[in-house]
Amino acid sequence: MIEIHKATIHAIELNLLSPFSTSYGTVTNRELLLLEVEDISGEAGWGEVVAFSTPWYTEETIQTCFHMLNDFLLPALIGKRLTTPLDLQEIFNPIKRNHMSKAAIDCAVWDLFAKKNNKSLSQALGGTKEAVEAGVVVGLDDIHKMVHKIDEHLKAGYKRFKVKIKPGADYDLIKQIRNHYPKLPLMVDANSAYSLNDLNLLQKLDEFDLMMIEQPLDSSDIIDHRHLQQQLRTPVCLDESIVSYDDARKAIELGSCQVINVKVGRVGGLTEAKRIHDLCQKSNVRLWVGGMLESGISRAHNIALASLENFTIPGDISASSRYWNKDVILPEVEVDDGLIHVPKEPGIGYRVDRIFLNKVSTYQKTYA
Numbered sequence: 001m002i003e004i005h006k007a008t009i010h011a012i013e014l015n016l017l018s019p020f021s022t023s024y025g026t027v028t029n030r031e032l033l034l035l036e037v038e039d040i041s042g043e044a045g046w047g048e049v050v051a052f053s054t055p056w057y058t059e060e061t062i063q064t065c066f067h068m069l070n071d072f073l074l075p076a077l078i079g080k081r082l083t084t085p086l087d088l089q090e091i092f093n094p095i096k097r098n099h100m101s102k103a104a105i106d107c108a109v110w111d112l113f114a115k116k117n118n119k120s121l122s123q124a125l126g127g128t129k130e131a132v133e134a135g136v137v138v139g140l141d142d143i144h145k146m147v148h149k150i151d152e153h154l155k156a157g158y159k160r161f162k163v164k165i166k167p168g169a170d171y172d173l174i175k176q177i178r179n180h181y182p183k184l185p186l187m188v189d190a191n192s193a194y195s196l197n198d199l200n201l202l203q204k205l206d207e208f209d210l211m212m213i214e215q216p217l218d219s220s221d222i223i224d225h226r227h228l229q230q231q232l233r234t235p236v237c238l239d240e241s242i243v244s245y246d247d248a249r250k251a252i253e254l255g256s257c258q259v260i261n262v263k264v265g266r267v268g269g270l271t272e273a274k275r276i277h278d279l280c281q282k283s284n285v286r287l288w289v290g291g292m293l294e295s296g297i298s299r300a301h302n303i304a305l306a307s308l309e310n311f312t313i314p315g316d317i318s319a320s321s322r323y324w325n326k327d328v329i330l331p332e333v334e335v336d337d338g339l340i341h342v343p344k345e346p347g348i349g350y351r352v353d354r355i356f357l358n359k360v361s362t363y364q365k366t367y368a
């Protein structure tokens with residue numbers, strides 16, 4: 001049992017090493033909220049709000065998450081006694097959606113519980129792997145730059161390569177990449193830039209033997225994706241469309257996808273992510289852990305989640321140095337021969353670099 005005594009929001013801003021472009025637009029500066037929760041004994045757990053500054057990926061933004069945490073979620077959390085992280089549902093249920101703000105609390109509380117029980121977060125979640133496989137994403141760019149980046153990542157040992165596509169940068173782009181790398185474990189992510197009117201084009205991508213096509217159609221659709229999957233050889237993977245266990249259950253029942261990208265923020269936390277994992281394991285749907293251009297805190301949660309058995313496909317989990325000059329955690333996340341070691345230390349298994357945190361902090365607020 002823990003009693004949440006205090007919580008602090010640390011707003012930070014980090015510069016991406018290079019701008020990241022998707023079919024929606026480009027990210028250069030990364031605003032994030034780091035959430036620190038403490039129990040009576042002073043032990044701390046860490047969470048992260050992974051929403052973007054604008055609502056291009058989901059409807060949430062850093063500002064809407066701050067509003068939810070500041071005005072509803074943190075006032076409800078302070079002073080609460082919890083016997084397990086699952087007890088958070090009582091605080092979350094009266095508040096609709098807003099998954100990324102809830103996920104920050106859920107992850108911080110999971111970290112804190114794991115530390116109190118002297119378990120690694122991986123162990124606390126039921127993870128079984130000692131290391132997880134690292135994948136990497138190459139944003140939309142000039143084809144020569146994209147190929148150059150793939151070369152670099154191949155040398156670093158990454159095990160799965162994802163390329164962003166959009167109308168006008170799809171068939172020819174992937175054809176060129178395939179010509180360079182006939183055997184590369186390659187997949188594409190459209191971030192919902194297509195509709196069923198593009199069926200012919202999407203079917204043409206079948207010739208590239210892609211591992212999967214991620215979120216080709218609308219962000220909230222599971223019906224059109226079913227029609228598409230029936231007419232496509234390439235497995236469909238859903239990202240934006242799956243924001244809960246129930247979404248996953250319905251998409252599986254309809255046959256809308258063969259693979260799901262699980263993002264802790266998008267589904268509202270580790271508890272929901274684990275439920276989706278367990279469901280997909282029973283239903284023979286393959287899984288991997290997605291990424292949000294996040295700091296080391298959220299990266300640590302992703303590593304712990306990916307250590308669960310049914311995350312059989314390398315996720316968008318890359319080294320800290322893929323994104324940042326310097327990360328907020330010590331040590332940083334490193335990829336060794338395509339693998340990331342799963343920490344055995346209590347909780348997330350990484351320390352927060354307080355000196356660096358203060359340097360990149362733009363605003364701080366404590367709730368007690």
Ligand SMILES: O=C(O)CCC(=O)c1ccccc1C(=O)O
Pocket residue numbers: 057136137189191239290291292293294316317318
């Ligand atoms: O490397 C990462 O962190 C993930 C990159 C990525 O694909 C992504 C980044 C930002 C928003 C959405 C997505 C996505 O998976 O669709």
Ligand SMILES: [Mg+2]
Pocket residue numbers: 189191214215239240261
């Ligand atoms: Mg995606």
